[in-house]
Amino acid sequence: xxxxxxxxxxxxxxxxxxxxxxxxxxxxxxxxxxxxxxxxxxxxxxxxxxxxxxxxxxxxxxxxxxxxxxxxxxxxxxxxxxxxxxxxxxxxxxxxxxxxxxxxxxxxxxxxxxxxxxxxxxxxxxxxxxxxxxxxxxxxxxxxxxxxxxxxxxxxxxxxxxxxxxxxxxxxxxxxxxxxxxxxxxxxxxxxxxxxxxxxxxxxxxxxxxxxxxxxxxxxxxxxxxxxxxxxxxxxxxxxxxxxxxxxxxxxxxxxxxxxxxxxxxxxxxxxxxxxxxxxxxxxxxxxxxxxxxxxxxxxxxxxxxxxxxxxxxxxxxxxxxxxxxxxxxxxxxxxxxxxxxxxxxxxxxxxxxxxxxxxxxxxxxxxxxxxxxxxxxxxxxxxxxxxxxxxxxxxxxxxxxxxxxxxxxxxxxxxxxxxxxxxxxxxxxxxxxxxxxxxxxxxxxxxxxxxxxxxxxxxxxxxxxxxxxxxxxxxxxxxxxxxxxxxxxxxxxxxxxxxxxxxxxxxxxxxxxxxxxxxxxxxxxxxxxxxxxxxxxxxxxxxxxxxxxxxxxxxxxxxxxxxxxxxxxxxxxxxxxxxxxxxxxxxxxxxxxxxxxxxxxxxxxxxxx
Amino acid sequence: xxxxxxxxxxxxxxxxxxxxxxxxxxxxxxxxxxxxxxxxxxxxxxxxxxxxxxxxxxxxxxxxxxxxxxxxxxxxxxxxxxxxxxxxxxxxxxxxxxxxxxxxxxxxxxxxxxxxxxxxxxxxxxxxxxxxxxxxxxxxxxxxxxxxxxxxxxxxxxxxxxxxxxxxxxxxxxxxxxxxxxxxxxxxxxxxxxxxxxxxxxxxxxxxxxxxxxxx
Ligand code: SF4
Numbered sequence: 051x052x053x054x055x056x057x058x059x060x061x062x063x064x065x066x067x068x069x070x071x072x073x074x075x076x077x078x079x080x081x082x083x084x085x086x087x088x089x090x091x092x093x094x095x096x097x098x099x100x101x102x103x104x105x106x107x108x109x110x111x112x113x114x115x116x117x118x119x120x121x122x123x124x125x126x127x128x129x130x131x132x133x134x135x136x137x138x139x140x141x142x143x144x145x146x147x148x149x150x151x152x153x154x155x156x157x158x159x160x161x162x163x164x165x166x167x168x169x170x171x172x173x174x175x176x177x178x179x180x181x182x183x184x185x186x187x188x189x190x191x192x193x194x195x196x197x198x199x200x201x202x203x204x205x206x207x208x209x210x211x212x213x214x215x216x217x218x219x220x221x222x223x224x225x226x227x228x229x230x231x232x233x234x235x236x237x238x239x240x241x242x243x244x245x246x247x248x249x250x251x252x253x254x255x256x257x258x259x260x261x262x263x264x265x266x267x268x269x270x271x272x273x274x275x276x277x278x279x280x281x282x283x284x285x286x287x288x289x290x291x292x293x294x295x296x297x298x299x300x301x302x303x304x305x306x307x308x309x310x311x312x313x314x315x316x317x318x319x320x321x322x323x324x325x326x327x328x329x330x331x332x333x334x335x336x337x338x339x340x341x342x343x344x345x346x347x348x349x350x351x352x353x354x355x356x357x358x359x360x361x362x363x364x365x366x367x368x369x370x371x372x373x374x375x376x377x378x379x380x381x382x383x384x385x386x387x388x389x390x391x392x393x394x395x396x397x398x399x400x401x402x403x404x405x406x407x408x409x410x411x412x413x414x415x416x417x418x419x420x421x422x423x424x425x426x427x428x429x430x431x432x433x434x435x436x437x438x439x440x441x442x443x444x445x446x447x448x449x450x451x452x453x454x455x456x457x458x459x460x461x462x463x464x465x466x467x468x469x470x471x472x473x474x475x476x477x478x479x480x481x482x483x484x485x486x487x488x489x490x491x492x493x494x495x496x497x498x499x500x501x502x503x504x505x506x507x508x509x510x511x512x513x514x515x516x517x518x519x520x521x522x523x524x525x526x527x528x529x530x531x532x533x534x535x536x537x538x539x540x541x542x543x544x545x546x547x548x549x550x551x552x553x554x555x556x557x558x559x560x561x562x563x564x565x566x567x568x569x570x571x572x573x574x575x576x577x578x579x580x581x582x583x584x585x586x587x588x589x590x591x592x593x594x595x596x597x598x599x600x601x602x603x604x605x606x607x608x609x610x611x612x613x614x615x616x617x618x619x620x621x622x623x624x625x626x627x628x629x630x631x632x633x634x635x636x637x638x639x640x641x642x643x644x645x646x647x648x649x650x651x652x653x654x655x656x657x658x659x660x
Numbered sequence: 661x662x663x664x665x666x667x668x669x670x671x672x673x674x675x676x677x678x679x680x681x682x683x684x685x686x687x688x689x690x691x692x693x694x695x696x697x698x699x700x701x702x703x704x705x706x707x708x709x710x711x712x713x714x715x716x717x718x719x720x721x722x723x724x725x726x727x728x729x730x731x732x733x734x735x736x737x738x739x740x741x742x743x744x745x746x747x748x749x750x751x752x753x754x755x756x757x758x759x760x761x762x763x764x765x766x767x768x769x770x771x772x773x774x775x776x777x778x779x780x781x782x783x784x785x786x787x788x789x790x791x792x793x794x795x796x797x798x799x800x801x802x803x804x805x806x807x808x809x810x811x812x813x814x815x816x817x818x819x820x821x822x823x824x825x826x827x828x829x830x831x832x833x834x835x836x837x838x839x840x841x842x843x844x845x846x847x848x849x850x851x852x853x854x855x856x857x858x859x860x861x862x863x864x865x866x867x868x869x870x871x872x873x874x875x876x
Contacts (some may be wrong), residue, residue: 055859057676057718058718058859063676063717063718064676064677064678064681067673067674067675067676069672069673069674069748069749069750070748071688071689071692071748073744073749139718297685299674299676299677299681299685300678300681301681301684348692348694349692350688350692351687351688351689351690351692351746352688352691353687353691355689380692383699383705548685572703621810
């Protein structure tokens with residue numbers, strides 16, 4: 051391999067070298083199973099992902115398994131590799147990915163799908179599942195986008211649904227037994243049908259109605275379950291968590307120790323897929339977390355630590371945890387950050403903890419500009435919450451405040467959009483209310499809007515998404531509404547959000563589109579500079595699929611949805627009732643105030659929603 | 661405060677680790693090794709440490725120098741052992757020395773020696789000595805705004821033939837004059853008829869001050 055020579059030519063060569071501290075190197079001749087853990091994005095993004103750290107550790111803890119990392123080579127590197135005939139390789143041993151027993155992708159966002167296909171191509175692995183021979187690796191996927199696996203159905207041999215710590219090991223065990231048996235490839239896929247949470251697309255048939263909607267989705271194998279139930283970990287204090295993180299040479303996006311404090315979210319915002327699919331809430335105790343924090347500080351030497359979860363300030367023992375963490379970090383020159391703060395319980399005390407070591411900008415997410423619309427999406431915070439939090443921040447010496455909103459939400463009007471501008475002006479007033487001597491001179495308020503993408507397993511899974519034109523008009527409208535020079539406005543690419551919307555609620559017919567797009571050169575579509583709308587339009591035309599069928603129409607409750615065979619615990623009845631409540635602008639209390647009977651308790655046994 | 665000077669090697673894949681990344685790497689290694697690394701005062705405290713003469717990305721070395729300050733004294737051998745235990749593959753501390761008053765500063769480094777391995781090229785002893793006999797060795801140096809011709813001859817202290825695909829170089833290094841071995845190779849390709857290299861491997865062997873004294 052001419053890797054050495056190539057690495058001298060490409061940008062950021064440390065993306066590809068893989069001998070970082072705490073990386074695991076095993077002799078391939080001394081293990082039985084080789085697992086290539088693939089992240090369909092560039093190194094610095096993939097390495098920031100907590101799930102990958104957990105599963106890398108989990109697999110490598112097994113004596114007979116070797117897990118190595120693979121990332122999407124950046125565009126310059128891919129070009130060199132194709133020129134020199136170097137196939138996609140793993141970082142640790144630089145082995146061709148095609149040699150592994152498993153090639154596992156984690157699906158974090160829809161716009162990384164094109165990278166998956168491109169990586170398979172670069173690996174020299176047949177793209178379509180049905181074309182893979184006896185000696186080819188099994189291609190599998192997990193992660194949040196696996197909850198609607200259908201757009202990838204033709205490429206992937208099997209999906210693992212839900213949290214991976216247990217199911218992964220069960221699949222590995224099945225592989226050991228299958229290997230001993232000497233049975234053909236297909237028999238392995240049949241064996242794992244018995245594992246809860248496994249979805250093998252080739253064992254299901256789909257038929258369609260004349261209007262393009264799904265007529266029937268049926269198993270074609272006796273062992274394939276009609277509904278596939280996601281897996282969750284019940285005991286968060288005894289589940290494996292890495293006591294070592296790989297410490298990269300280059301700076302990665304989240305270059306720090308991350309402590310996962312809980313899974314799930316009590317809130318139930320109606321647009322939020324994570325808030326639904328990760329239910330129920332399961333916390334780790336402060337003792338467990340402090341123990342990990344100590345080990346990770348010692349094993350990494352990192353200068354920064356963050357605690358990670360959805361809506362972190364909902365952690366019931368936050369004070370106990372942050373006090374304990376500060377004790378560990380303060381005299382070691384480690385800074386602590388709490389990324390996900392909610393406006394309604396934002397306090398001076400909490401803020402001081404965050405800034406004790408370093409003062410960075412604060413981010414708040416009111417999501418919508420008026421109370422009416424915030425009620426529709428069940429974002430249970432008020433204008434007072436935001437203004438109070440902003441005031442505390444300015445009083446505490448912060449000058450930079452970022453406000454996040456969504457555009458294109460169901461029932462949204464011009465008034466709601468104008469409300470975003472009004473709200474930012476009121477935040478500005480809070481700044482000027484602080485005495486001159488006391489406030490930070492560098493005032494900067496940033497309003498940022500993303501475009502709403504309806505996602506499976508949310509109450510809005512039936513609603514029509516805004517089109518590109520609509521969204522762009524709204525962006526211009528808001529831009530004109532924001533009058534103050536102290537407020538800067540930036541927005542996400544509407545085309546990208548619309549394409550994300552197509553794939554989020556897509557079905558199997560999109561596999562063909564992905565295939566066409568890869569041929570046209572689609573890659574890194576999550577990266578603004580590489581996303582090419584016209585290329586995708588061409589791919590849809592080539593595949594003879596209408597993209598707008600998937601996002602520019604309201605769906606009936608009676609329609610069979612492409613992900614109906616997946617059971618995330620939350621019931622369809624609950625999602626329907628939430629959507630109806632949204633239409634009426636009714637809010638639903640959070641899970642700590644009152645259980646709203648979403649169905650997850652029923653599915654996973656009581657005692658989980660404390 | 662106690663000051664130490666470390667010598668380390670940077671080989672294998674770690675040759676691709678940039679200077680900036682290396683600084684961060686070391687501050688983490690000191691933490692992992694639980695050594696009493698000193699920090700600057702102020703709002704954003706940073707470790708008191710400096711890596712002498714930045715090594716270009718892609719070049720290996722067995723003679724990199726790093727000065728560091730600790731809050732209290734630690735046995736030199738102990739520092740070496742503890743750091744090497746926590747080091748990623750490819751970087752290894754070879755010497756540790758406690759700095760005393762009057763020891764030369766890293767900024768006095770002015771020469772560096774390199775071993776140069778050539779791939780896809782052949783050179784003869786004669787060609788090398790002819791090259792060195794030139795009165796001036798001129799190359800075009802591009803800066804952001806202009807291009808100018810400079811004579812690099814005074815910055816080449818030694819250039820000698822080891823074998824048909826291996827050279828030894830001693831070049832000016834440091835803040836006064838700094839010449840990189842790849843630039844010399846470029847000049848050789850310009851001046852020596854029929855000499856072209858496909859690829860090469862550069863390895864720094866030693867750094868000294870103007871009087872050929874090592875700093876550790
Ligand atoms: S079962 Fe009740 S408490 Fe538990 S997640 Fe669902 S709504 Fe919330």
